[in-house]
Amino acid sequence: MHLDPFELHRPSSLEEALRLATAHAGGFDYLAGGTDLLPNYKMHLNLRPHLIALDAVAELRGRGLERLGAMERLADLERDTELARAYPGFADALAEVATPLVRASGTLGGNLLVETRCFFFNQSHFWRESLGYCLKAEGDRCHVVPQKERCYATFSGDLAPVLMALDAEAELAGPGGRRRVPLGAIYDAAGDGIRRHRLGPGEIVVAVHLPAAARARASAYLKLRVRPSFDFPELGAAAAAELDGGRVRSLAVAVGGLETYPRRFDELTAPLVGEHLSDDRLRAFSEAVMRAVRPVHNTFLAPDYRRKMTRVYVRRAVEKVRERSGAAA
Amino acid sequence: MSGLRALVRLTLNGHPVEVSCPDERVLLDLVREELHLTGTKRGCDLGTCGCCTVLLDGRPTLSCLTLARLADGRSLTTIEGLSPGTGLSPVQRAFVEHGATQCGFCTPGFIVAATALLGEHPHPTREEVVRGLSGNLCRCTGYAKIIEAVLAAAEGR
Ligand SMILES: Cc1cc2nc3c(=O)[nH]c(=O)nc-3n(C[C@H](O)[C@H](O)[C@H](O)COP(=O)(O)OP(=O)(O)OC[C@H]3O[C@@H](n4cnc5c(N)ncnc54)[C@H](O)[C@@H]3O)c2cc1C
Ligand code: SF4
Numbered sequence: 001m002h003l004d005p006f007e008l009h010r011p012s013s014l015e016e017a018l019r020l021a022t023a024h025a026g027g028f029d030y031l032a033g034g035t036d037l038l039p040n041y042k043m044h045l046n047l048r049p050h051l052i053a054l055d056a057v058a059e060l061r062g063r064g065l066e067r068l069g070a071m072e073r074l075a076d077l078e079r080d081t082e083l084a085r086a087y088p089g090f091a092d093a094l095a096e097v098a099t100p101l102v103r104a105s106g107t108l109g110g111n112l113l114v115e116t117r118c119f120f121f122n123q124s125h126f127w128r129e130s131l132g133y134c135l136k137a138e139g140d141r142c143h144v145v146p147q148k149e150r151c152y153a154t155f156s157g158d159l160a161p162v163l164m165a166l167d168a169e170a171e172l173a174g175p176g177g178r179r180r181v182p183l184g185a186i187y188d189a190a191g192d193g194i195r196r197h198r199l200g201p202g203e204i205v206v207a208v209h210l211p212a213a214a215r216a217r218a219s220a221y222l223k224l225r226v227r228p229s230f231d232f233p234e235l236g237a238a239a240a241a242e243l244d245g246g247r248v249r250s251l252a253v254a255v256g257g258l259e260t261y262p263r264r265f266d267e268l269t270a271p272l273v274g275e276h277l278s279d280d281r282l283r284a285f286s287e288a289v290m291r292a293v294r295p296v297h298n299t300f301l302a303p304d305y306r307r308k309m310t311r312v313y314v315r316r317a318v319e320k321v322r323e324r325s326g327a328a329a
Numbered sequence: 330m331s332g333l334r335a336l337v338r339l340t341l342n343g344h345p346v347e348v349s350c351p352d353e354r355v356l357l358d359l360v361r362e363e364l365h366l367t368g369t370k371r372g373c374d375l376g377t378c379g380c381c382t383v384l385l386d387g388r389p390t391l392s393c394l395t396l397a398r399l400a401d402g403r404s405l406t407t408i409e410g411l412s413p414g415t416g417l418s419p420v421q422r423a424f425v426e427h428g429a430t431q432c433g434f435c436t437p438g439f440i441v442a443a444t445a446l447l448g449e450h451p452h453p454t455r456e457e458v459v460r461g462l463s464g465n466l467c468r469c470t471g472y473a474k475i476i477e478a479v480l481a482a483a484e485g486r
């Protein structure tokens with residue numbers, strides 16, 4: 001499989017990258033590790049004439065407990081024992097992204113913005129042409145939910161749910177300036193599903209910031225996938241909590257691999273604050289999360305199974321957090 | 330649009346090379362088709378098999394998903410560069426002696442990835458080998474002999 005021709009740019013500063021983005025507005029993609037973008041390009045999915053490689057932009061690097069540069073490679077984050085101690089749930093998730101070889105090149109920023117996935121989209125050009133394309137690339141209908149003018153491709157990144165549960169913020173830089181938003185706000189929950197994020201034109205994820213509160217929380221991430229290496233999540237459940245002798249000081253739960261965007265359930269966790277995190281409460285909570293999610297049939301496992309397993313994985317993730325906080329049921 | 334090329338200079342298995350390369354060429358194609366080193370294999374071409382693994386500045390790298398131009402100025406080691414002047418490297422020898430290769434198609438990728446793994450963990454546990462090589466697929470051996478070979482190479486057996 002050869003890639004179709006494009007022009008490759010390799011800026012050495014953020015300013016230069018943003019200038020290139022403005023110059024080629026509408027006709028470029030940023031390239032980080034390439035482990036998501038290049039397979040998609042090989043399948044002729046939404047090709048652009050310009051690629052702007054971010055590997056030489058020093059400002060996108062660097063890692064510490066408070067700030068993780070977007071161009072940090074997953075393998076390097078995984079090796080960082082200080083990070084693993086502070087955020088065990090993040091370490092859980094890192095170890096489950098793809099394979100060690102993919103993690104050697106894949107980056108944090110690329111993982112947060114990984115293209116959404118679907119049976120009918122992640123196929124060769126020949127395959128898609130035979131069926132008649134779809135809304136997400138070249139076509140005008142959805143093969144999964146044909147009644148709707150919307151795409152239901154699944155958000156399949158492993159790191160976003162746990163970082164969202166830790167109250168992470170995304171630092172963004174665009175041609176119009178800089179801003180910092182809660183990580184969850186970069187995903188387009190209200191959109192058409194075709195475009196998976198709500199970054200402005202040319203906007204770059206510079207870094208992820210973790211607040212002091214994140215270091216006070218225990219965290220965990222559990223992933224359901226078909227092969228225990230390689231496969232994208234069919235469901236990923238993240239939990240982070242600060243428990244005070246079994247009582248909830250703070251609790252956040254987020255899931256990925258189920259819908260078009262990763263999702264946090266603040267309305268369901270809020271009533272648990274101040275309460276004892278008993279098995280009964282936890283069961284009722286996990287049941288409520290299961291009822292809230294709406295997977296569709298566009299990944300390997302059946303949506304009904306993924307919903308039922310959501311209940312199990314959410315419960316187990318919170319139990320693991322409880323265990324890691326040294327709190328009893 | 331086509332035909333944009335740039336000069337790529339790299340150290341290939343210890344020797345400097347300079348080659349003109351189109352922007353969209355991946356390292357795997359550069360190595361196999363331009364530099365004529367065919368030990369590095371093309372399996373899936375999509376990041377899912379590990380056959381194409383090379384070392385870039387010592388790091389295991391999937392050459393099918395790496396643009397060749399981004400290797401400019403770096404040191405590239407392919408399976409051909411792992412053997413000493415004559416004979417085999419310890420990992421190569423262990424693969425032969427433990428019957429860890431059958432059709433041989435996955436072998437270069439496994440050997441490169443295992444060499445990097447042992448560089449980082451000179452005395453790995455079995456679990457570390459299994460996890461560390463979980464990005465390489467083999468359709469023949471059933472993996473048991475590959476894991477044995479890597480553990481044996483680590484112990485100098
Ligand atoms: C075999 C295989 C298995 C995989 N399994 C998993 C898995 O289990 N879980 C998982 O989460 N992922 C998986 N992936 C996907 C991917 O490898 C990872 O998500 C990886 O972290 C992506 O990072 P990257 O740097 O390679 O991204 P790239 O491919 O370089 O980029 C991905 C997207 O993000 C954009 N982008 C990248 N960085 C920035 C930035 N800083 N600012 C703005 N935009 C940016 C790019 O334009 C592109 O659209 C798998 C991939 C393969 C090949
Ligand atoms: S959910 Fe529908 S529109 Fe989206 S990728 Fe799948 S088939 Fe295409």
Ligand code: FES
Nearest residue numbers: 372373374379393
């Ligand atoms: S050929 Fe590169 S991973 Fe399969």
Ligand code: FES
Nearest residue numbers: 431432467468469
């Ligand atoms: S020996 Fe044949 S694929 Fe591994």
